[in-house]
Amino acid sequence: MNNNENTQKSTIKDVAKAAGVSIATVSRVINKNYYVSPEINVKVQNAIVQTGYVPDSIARTMKSNNTNLIGFIVSNISNPHMMTIARAIEKVIRESNYNLLVCSTENDPTLELKYLNAFISRRISGLVLHSTGGNEEYIAQKISSTLPTVLMFRHNECKEFVGDTVDTDGRQGSYKLAKHLIECGHRRIALLGGHLEVSTGRDRYQGYQDAMREFGLEINPELHYFGDFSELSGLQGARKLFTTSNPPTALLCLANMAAVGAMKYFRDKGIHVPDDVSVVSYGDIENVELMWVNPTRIPQIPSVLGQKAGELVLDRIQNPHRPNREATFDTDLIIGNSVKNYI
Amino acid sequence: MNNNENTQKSTIKDVAKAAGVSIATVSRVINKNYYVSPEINVKVQNAIVQTGYVPDSIARTMKSNNTNLIGFIVSNISNPHMMTIARAIEKVIRESNYNLLVCSTENDPTLELKYLNAFISRRISGLVLHSTGGNEEYIAQKISSTLPTVLMFRHNECKEFVGDTVDTDGRQGSYKLAKHLIECGHRRIALLGGHLEVSTGRDRYQGYQDAMREFGLEINPELHYFGDFSELSGLQGARKLFTTSNPPTALLCLANMAAVGAMKYFRDKGIHVPDDVSVVSYGDIENVELMWVNPTRIPQIPSVLGQKAGELVLDRIQNPHRPNREATFDTDLIIGNSVKNYI
DNA sequence: TATTGACAAGTAAACGATTCCATACTAAGT
DNA sequence: ACTTAGTATGGAATCGTTTACTTGTCAATA
Structure with a gap:
């Protein structure tokens, strides 16, 4: 022995x-x-x-200043896609011996700030941030200048911002969704959006407007509901928009979880899709193959987005001063059977 | 200035x-x-x-030996439930200023070992482990004695093991599922299990056996397929079990992702549930409200399990030498419309 | 044989905090 | 007025590594 x-x-x-x-x-x-x-x-x-x-990594870090730690801050972790993204990031960075620190801010900018400071105190090597949108200047001025940063689904308009961006082309995608509805003969199109404080919400709203204008349709604010990208807000929005005397014929959901919420509402109330209402969704839905209706949608492939974010943050750690890079993925419309064709 | x-x-x-x-x-x-x-x-x-x-947390840790870091090691992260659990853990530990380190071992014991060492090197304060099952002795002898450890969905039989366990009662749950099928008149019941190297797989298999014996039914290994709890293995198992001349009338899935895989296979092949085959699932399925068929199932409520795991690991950090605790949740059968009644 | 150079291995100073111990100063008691 | 006790602050060791600098050995060359 x-x-x-x-x-x-x-x-x-x-x-x-x-x-x-x-x-x-x-x-x-x-x-x-x-x-x-x-x-x-x-x-x-x-x-x-x-x-x-x-x-002992701790002692090592004392000298080398390198923690091999990537922070991932998510604003609404209930979206399963965010976790698929987390997984993809983790998979990429693992190969370079990095570990992933995950947290959720529950859409609270104060909590986001707290986490940012905690992560800085932990000397993380890089950051992937799905921000609430409440701390744009702080992130641009204090965070991104010293910490390799990648934004997910967000754009930071501040001049000082140093970092990369991963997103799908929200304006293009929601344009395609709206156009599809219009071309199927829909005129009264309800909109279930995310809040406009974040670029994702703005871009997608813009795409919808583009399509409406192109076809000379009126943009009617009474048919709009802006929630927080969550399932609950989707459900509430659907209820609000569809308990009127003259309900819209179609619902354009600008967030996947909102679409889930809306569709759960419709199914619960016996409102048939697509016979009673047509639905399209920006973003994919879990287990879509098993659903009663196959939603027409713009898929965002979370594993691809996550992989890209992981690659970008690793790259930026190597080369912190290179120019900002924007990875904007093109969108494809997948036609399901959730839209009734009136033409 | x-x-x-x-x-x-x-x-x-x-x-x-x-x-x-x-x-x-x-x-x-x-x-x-x-x-x-x-x-x-x-x-x-x-x-x-x-x-x-x-x-600087790093320097602090040098003296205090306390990182306020909890590690969460998942063997198959593709299961959305694991991420809901991660979220619940994170939510609990956040209130005590802990952060969560997440990683996935992709069912590879070697990778699990690597992560365990990496996390120890990072001096994590506690560990929640969803093990591959390949390192039982090592975990019992080396890990759990020095690191507050909570096992998720796993039991460690080694005498030396010091730590807590969070699980649902697998034997009870799968017994209920099997019994339900039998009481609906099914006799040729196929089994889609997880591998028997981990306690989850064994317990659930045991519950199925209990029910079969109780009703005097033959346990026919030709109707068993043991995969790895994944969607893919569920799909493969369903294909194997149901491309025979005399297919079973029911499929008992002992893992939620396996059930997803099997049901995708059935839907893809035009095999109707429940008219052609009845399906029951151990574990809940994402967006079950939107599915074409409502599966009869034993739900595991991941947020509750995660919260418990978070509480236990914090508690054990406070009091590392208290006796092992086993949080085993009772199971409830939810009746859907995925089982045909022959009686 | 003496000098130089190469290079393997050791010594000690960091990294940024915490904390024990020493010190100096204040205030009180005789 | 002198001792003593109490206490606010500073000095320095420490945590476990990495690494610049130093030392010492040995082979090669003149």
């Missing part, structure tokens, strides 16, 4: 003592950054195994 | 210099753990604001 491991964690000092060398030599063996003679190498390797030594 | 902040991060030394006091005093002001005279207190507070100082 040459099992020397106590319950106490062993340090580089213990390894050095066990191997009969200095701690500097042990460090060199571990990091393989200087030449160490083969015999000593073997001795140290054995001592490492014998003592059960695992290098 | 008394804006002294350069791009350089300021340390406790800078604050001390700015306030004209020693670093020890600054530390005392920050931590409020010793008396400091009101005047100096004010001076230091001002200096902190002036320098834009944020305490």
